[in-house]
Amino acid sequence: MNIFEEDLNDTITFWEKIKNIFRGKSLWMLHYCTGCGAVELPPTMTARYDMERLGMGPMATPRQADVLLITGYLSVKTLRRVIYTYEQMMTPKYVVGFGSCTLNGGIYYDSYAVINRLDYYIPVDLYLAGCMPRPEAIMNTFKTLENMITKGEANGWKKYVENYDWYRNNQIRSLGEVYVKDEFHE
Amino acid sequence: MNSTNDTKELISILEQSFDIKDFTTPKKNEISIVVDQNNVPTILTYLKDKGWKQLSLVTCIDWIEENKFELAYVLFNWTNGITFLVKTKIDRKNPEYISIIDIFPGARYYERDIHEFFGVKFEGNSDFEKPLFLELWDDKPPMRKDFDPLEYSKRKFPDRKYDVELSKNAVKEVIKEGEINERT
Numbered sequence: 348m349n350i351f352e353e354d355l356n357d358t359i360t361f362w363e364k365i366k367n368i369f370r371g372k373s374l375w376m377l378h379y380c381t382g383c384g385a386v387e388l389p390p391t392m393t394a395r396y397d398m399e400r401l402g403m404g405p406m407a408t409p410r411q412a413d414v415l416l417i418t419g420y421l422s423v424k425t426l427r428r429v430i431y432t433y434e435q436m437m438t439p440k441y442v443v444g445f446g447s448c449t450l451n452g453g454i455y456y457d458s459y460a461v462i463n464r465l466d467y468y469i470p471v472d473l474y475l476a477g478c479m480p481r482p483e484a485i486m487n488t489f490k491t492l493e494n495m496i497t498k499g500e501a502n503g504w505k506k507y508v509e510n511y512d513w514y515r516n517n518q519i520r521s522l523g524e525v526y527v528k529d530e531f532h533e
Numbered sequence: 534m535n536s537t538n539d540t541k542e543l544i545s546i547l548e549q550s551f552d553i554k555d556f557t558t559p560k561k562n563e564i565s566i567v568v569d570q571n572n573v574p575t576i577l578t579y580l581k582d583k584g585w586k587q588l589s590l591v592t593c594i595d596w597i598e599e600n601k602f603e604l605a606y607v608l609f610n611w612t613n614g615i616t617f618l619v620k621t622k623i624d625r626k627n628p629e630y631i632s633i634i635d636i637f638p639g640a641r642y643y644e645r646d647i648h649e650f651f652g653v654k655f656e657g658n659s660d661f662e663k664p665l666f667l668e669l670w671d672d673k674p675p676m677r678k679d680f681d682p683l684e685y686s687k688r689k690f691p692d693r694k695y696d697v698e699l700s701k702n703a704v705k706e707v708i709k710e711g712e713i714n715e716r717t
């Protein structure tokens with residue numbers, strides 16, 4: 348790992364780096380699947396590709412999860428809930444965007460209900476190419492994410508705090524208001 | 534059971550008592566009628582009485598050139614498995630229609646759906662104006678043919694910008710490198 352001699356004197360950096368190593372080795376991904384890419388996760392989790400050998404596992408609640416997977420297109424209605432979910436997660440938290448839909452809208456580029464670009468609304472640490480991505484690609488991405496975390500390069504959650512106003516303005520422009528308001532929540 | 538004869542009889546009764554503009558059987562076990570808009574509640578009540586107890590769908594079609602909205606009611610009969618389509622056209626300029634929730638209470642949500650996506654108002658449905666799917670919608674109803682989704686999407690959800698020249702050059706470089714590699 349990239350722990351240098353001078354880090355030993357700087358306790359904050361030193362422990363941060365040690366923590367990053369541990370963070371990368373046990374990732375709990377939030378089981379909140381939004382688009383077509385979600386169907387590639389079961390094969391990734393089960394015996395053939397066996398995600399658990401990377402130290403990753405599914406987690407049902409946002410407060411205990413580390414990784415938020417946006418597995419494809421994101422409708423405006425879901426985006427509201429995704430922002431809620433993202434803000435509920437504890438730091439450090441990481442976001443992976445699956446497929447072309449999260450990158451530029453994909454085949455839904457002209458839809459009135461689907462957003463075009465995910466990193467305007469929440470920070471994305473890693474994009475995964477493909478429509479839809481194969482399990483091999485997903486495994487590769489998770490491995491890359493792990494390496495990024497151990498090296499301390501996955502800093503989306505810090506960016507979100509630092510540039511909160513920018514993200515907030517983008518959210519408001521597309522959503523009008525971020526609050527979830529429907530008759531079943533009243 | 535002889536369902537064909539039954540339905541023939543039913544059709545003739547309907548034809549005698551109402552102004553049925555069109556009668557077709559698009560598929561086996563499917564009957565479709567086009568009626569005048571004033572007759573729809575009566576016909577639906579009659580059909581419900583005859584066994585078409587399930588309202589499968591209420592939907593709307595935008596005939597923009599005719600300047601009409603077409604409302605389609607799909608009923609299903611569990612005894613003989615026959616689907617009945619009752620269709621009617623209403624004015625597109627000021628779309629208003631009568632609610633059928635007294636006959637089929639489940640229509641409440643379909644009518645809200647149609648109001649949201651086409652802008653048809655339903656008299657008699659107390660909460661047809663409540664939003665159901667689109668949250669904080671601020672444009673014309675999106676399923677109307679004159680709604681431009683691309684324009685809306687461009688305005689609301691900004692696109693990623695690509696530098697075309699840069700990517701062209703990048704491709705050229707990759708090709709060049711490939712040539713060099715091939716030769717060496």
Ligand code: SF4
Nearest residue numbers: 383419420446448478
């Ligand atoms: S990128 Fe393709 S597979 Fe993924 S959500 Fe979009 S359409 Fe579906």
